[in-house]
Structure formats: C-alpha cells, structure tokens
Amino acid sequence: MPKSYDCSSLNEQLLMRLAYRDLGPIAAWRWHRHIRSCASCQRRFESAQMTRRAVAGLRPVSPPSGVVERVMGKTAGRPRRSLRPGLGTLRPVLLAALVFLVLLSIMNERAPQKAPAYSEAQVQESRREIERTLGMLGRIMTRTRKAVTQEVLSERVVEPMKKSVITAFKTVSNGG
C-alpha cells in the first residue's frame, strides 16, 4: 500500500496492475481519482490500457492441416523403435538387476575368507553322529510303519475274517 497516491508512487508495476484490474477496489478507486487529475499519469494509464487491449487482440492459431497429415503419413511408415512391445518399459529394471548381480559377484570375490571354526576331525565326527542318528530314525520309522500296518491289517482284515469264520462255524454246527 503506497503512502500517498501521487505520480511518484505510481510505478510501472502498479500502473500495469491497475490497467489489468488486479488491484483492490479501494486502491483502484484512489488511483483512478489521481489519474483523472493528472495528465501525465493519465497518458501512462491510457498506454497501459492500450497495451492490454492489443495483447488481448492476439489470438491462438491453428496449424495448417497439411502439417498434421504429413506427420500422420510419416508415422504410418515408421518402424517401431522397440521390437518387443512392452520390453522398453522393463529395460531399466533389467539393467538395474544386471548391475546389481555384477556388483554382488564383485563383492563376493572381494569378501575376506573366514577361518574355519572347527577342525576336520570334529567335522567328520559330527557327520558320523548325524548319520548314526539318521539311521536310527530310519529304523524307528520302519518299525512304526510295520506296527501301524499290522494294526490296520488286524483291524480291517483279520478281525472281520475271524468273525465270518466263527459265524460260518456256528451255522454249520447248528446243522444249517
């Protein structure tokens, strides 16, 4: 907000804002009051308004139809850039994956080799122990399987057979 509404305060920006109706109503009214009484500012204001009208007279322009048709003709004969559609979008991902793998292999090569924590004899002993345990587990499983099979057989085959034999024997002994 200027201290006074006179020629010295009406700078270029204020003048253009006034011409483009970009000032508040009270400030605009005060400036217009000054402009009406000052010939110099009136001339400047008129030229600002004239500029606004002239710029408003510039219109958007449509391109000649030949331009679009030429482009459409050229694009119709153009080969696709990418042979596989869709691969183009994946290319950065593939590249990043490749870089990652290369870096990983380099890091693995450069990584210091750790000293083994156990001696060879200890490893062999552990291996034998594991093999023994596995063998024992295998035997237990075989026995269990046999027992289960035996139980199932007895329940589903032997017992019904027994019952049918007893029934048949009773029938025969009753003289039927």
Place this chain on the structure above:
Amino acid sequence: MIKTHRFRTLIDKHKEWIFTYAFYFTGDRADAEDVTQEVMLRLWQHLEKIRLGSAGAWIRKTTRNLCIDSRRRRIRYRSDTELADQIPGALDDPIDRTQSSMLSEVIYSALQHLPDKHRSVLIMREIQDMSYREISACLNIPLNSTKVFLWRARSALRRRLSETLKRELQDAEIV
C-alpha cells in the same frame, strides 16, 4: 493400432497449443510449422515411454525446447513489417485496418524483443490462457517468478508501444 489412436487423440488435443506457442515464440510461420511437425514426430517416437497423465507436460516442454533451438538457429533477418504480415487476422479486414490490429502488429514485433522466459510467460498467460500455476510448472520456475516475469513483459510491451506511437506522431508532425 492403440498407439496410433492415442497419438491422434493427443495431436488433436494439443496441436493448436503447440502451433500457437511456436508461432508467437519464434515469430515465424514456417519455423512454427517445423517445430510443430518435429514435436509431433518426437511424440510418436517416445509415445510408449510417456505416462498417460503426463503427455501434456511432455509436449509443452518439448515444444518450448524446440522453439528455443529454432530461434537460436535462425540467422536470417526479418523486418517488423514482415513479422506483422504474419499475424493471424491482422490484415483480414481490408476495409478498416483498425487501431487494434495495428497495435497487435506492434505488440507482435515487440514480443520478439523480450527475453525468452518473459515471452514464454506472456504467451502462455495472455494468448493461451494458462493459470500461473500451470505456467510455473511448465517453465519449472517458482510461482512468484512467473508473476514477476509477466509484469516485466507487460511493462516492456507498454514502453515499446509508447515509443512506437510517439515516433509515429513525430513522423506525422514532420510530414
């Protein structure tokens, strides 16, 4: 097929923007046609890489860059009269060449003397009716800079217009 359809849709939507900007920025119809054609061809080449919602921004940025290149390449001299002859509608009305069209000629030639960014902001705001926010996004400048550039461009045009009118008045007095 889908690509062609999308391309056609984008061209139909943005062709006027591209040509208008190029025309007022370069100040030459032939250059504007070249720029328009180049933008469209580049759009076709990069269509698969451009995301669905960002095609407009891509087009505006490419147009602007090509216009700057075109202006830098251009070495031939054109007088203000030749420039004014190309203004759309300026000479359409032979009965009365109005004050408005005469002023438009002066403004059109004055436009060519503005710095690139000032000219861009003025074209986008005054002729292409873009918002401050759209302009600042397009030119990648802060919102306040957009407003400052616009005021400077308008002031420069006013000064040039005043000088031209003053000169014409002086010439008339001499005659």
